[in-house]
Amino acid sequence: MNSQRHEVEVLVVGAGPAGIAAACVAAEAGKRVAVLDNSPWLGGQIWRGEQSHPAQAAAQRWIRRFKGSGAQLFSSATAFSAPAPGMLMADTPAGVLQFSWQKLVIATGARELFLPFPGWTLPGVLGPGGLHAMSKAGWPVAGKRVVVAGTGPLLLAVADGLKQHGMEVRLVAEQTPLAKVARFGLGLWRHPGKLIQGLGVKARLFGVPYRCGCWPVKAEGTDRVERVTLTDGLRTWTESCDYLACGFHLVPNNELALLLGCELSGGAIRVNELQETSVTGVLCAGEPTGTGGADCALVEGQVAGLAAAGLASQARPFFAARAAWHRFRDALNEAFSLRPELRRLAASDTLVCRCEDVPLATLDAFADWRSAKLHTRCGMGACQGRTCGAAAKVLFGWDNDSVRPPLFPVNVGALVSTDFTEDKRTSTTTKPGV
Amino acid sequence: MSAKPDILIVGAGIVGAACAAECARAGLSVLVLDRGPVGGGTTAAAMGHLVVMDDSPAQFALTSYSRRLWHQLAEQLPTHVDYDPCGTMWVAVDDQEMAEVRRKETFYRERGVKVEVLDAATLRKAEPNLRHDLVGGMRVSDDAVLYPPCAAGFLLEQARAAGAEIRTGVEARSLLPEGGVTLGDGARLSAGIVVNAAGPWSPALTPGLPVRQRKGHLVITDRYHGFVGHQIIELGYLKSAHAVTADSVAFNIQPRKNGQMLIGSSRQFDSEGTEINQPILDRMLRRAFEYLPTLNQLSALRCWTGYRAATPDKLPLIGPSLESDRVWLATGHEGLGITTSLATGRLLVDRLMSRPSEIPSEPYLPARLAKGGAAHD
């Protein structure tokens, strides 16, 4: 199939904070840089909507810097296979792009962790980040009531954002016990930026109940969610709502890195001090190396971009800041770790695999992901196990690190490669900035 | 199972499962071992097409007998086996292939297999997404499709209900000529007879067995109900399956009950590993687009590979091995393992119990490949 070919020196996959930072420094160093993002926008998840509705100063600074850097952005481009070393295929609505790269920076971010509970498949039950992101792109929420539940500082940021979009936030229900959250909050003095950010959020959320140590046990409604029942382990109560925004922190989008053969360490993509993975020429920054948020991603992205541009010595000054953010990251992940009750929320008829409608009871008969998948088709649908696989890891402890192309559904035609022998390669496109 | 089982089957794929079900039903005590999960080997990469094939009289006899057994079993199959009697549509691109269609029609009709020849216009009406200049086809309406790993699971449930024991995650390292296996950890399990049903890996247990690994590729699409109505195969499929050395592809597409479609097929010897082989995937898909021009715009969810167990004469090995009358074989089914699994189980048990089979079993005996047997040419 005909595909557009691009030769670049540094290819960055993901235009969130990590990818933007890496692309900026590499392009400013004179490298030919391309950035891919599967959405129509710059900014990834955490800076979603910043181009149309500026809200965060850091995001604005970086986006301006990116636009002046000379890096070329390919929007709505989904990386789906790596058929030969130094080659990456991306699918776009207009056709397949074939990239030849010398260095690859994986900045694919993270997605929210969804855990099954009765009623979680009702329309109106969404991830907190998901609802917030869509509200910035026109999803109507003004005047609607939402319960925000799950875990992580994201819940407060989302509640804040949704309130600013005119939603009535009935409750923010954080599963972590109050003591742990308080300890984390107290520890923020080490990260003053985060503390100020947190205090700002708390101020704007004045009047919104924020309860720790509680979690949803079921969502109910006829055609969509109408109420959610929560518990703190002792008391159970029900809140009426139009939306339930429920997510249990983050799952790194490791699939591209795993496809390329990058090794893991403690569930995250293993990188050295230059953000280099175990695969030559492949670097990784941001959430796939450990879910630590935007500030951490920015520092890691700059290190990766400099290393990719052959300027490793210039990366050294970032190491101390990165170490501090890693301490924040570790404290965050420890504070908001999942309580055991969350593994038992699903009833036997609660669906675990939403693409193939596979309930918990059907999965109970199996001892590992592969045999469960083979016999129940759990994970064989369009999401390729991203939703149910992450849940199964929490519910059953099943690992599912085997990844095959295509990384996302693509047209059957996109699976057909063009020949990529040397003599057929056309030298292409645009020098930076042209 | 503390006592020595009558039958120990190595391989819990569709063939091992069918043998286990038949042996258990016949009152034999059965133990099945597999180093992986049920149906996790070749069965996991099989298309699940229940089809009569006429590459040779013996192949026809085995596939038609076994297809009949599937028809008899159909109403017992649970929902998740996804049995669907959608039928096969063989398609012809030119007059030469159409002549082959007519030859097949005569052959099948003489043997009581329901077939219907379609001209170009009727074919277009039956399968509107096929390219419009095909000259005709042949519908075999009693062919069907199912989901192989769950079919294997069902057969093993039947075996269990009749007293069989199944142990997954247990590797057999070698077979004992006196009947039994040595496991990966060195332990020995004795049995009256051990059956090698390990498919492409059967030569590791029976050294020198003339079974070669033949790699195939598959692609599955998202849901497109009604895009095709039958399992559609190009007539060239038999040439591809027939070829014993060259890499080959042949167009083959299967609609599943939920609307997803499986696209195949490819054949390669000597392609190591489970990774996708891009050049042959390209060939396979380009071939498919020649028949279904709009297929390239449908959404593909997954690609994967698998190995078939191929013998020199394209017939399986069913019966006592050459080395020992306590080591039996049920392997070498190439691309017809799902179809012929039930007949394999029957033929195996018939011979074990010294009772007559419904079809002659000699063509499938391992002894046929003894001295002067055809080498892979």
Add this chain to the structure above:
Amino acid sequence: MTERVTISVNGKPISVPTGTIVAAAVALAGATRFRASVHGESRGPLCGMGVCYECQVTINGRPHCRSCLTLCAEGMEVKTDE
């Protein structure tokens, strides 16, 4: 000055600001059910970022489009599962 685009959702015309995602237009049209699951359950968006595939709709005759990642374009015809 914000431009607007008009698309149709299940035959009903909806006018939205430029930069609105198709998923939002579907919600504005009052449709709760984006797609029917394998067993016919109503589903709507979950992740909002293109990984869960619950927001799939048919756009201009093409099924399985993720409405959360697709911007509305003038004249688009969007259909949800009945």
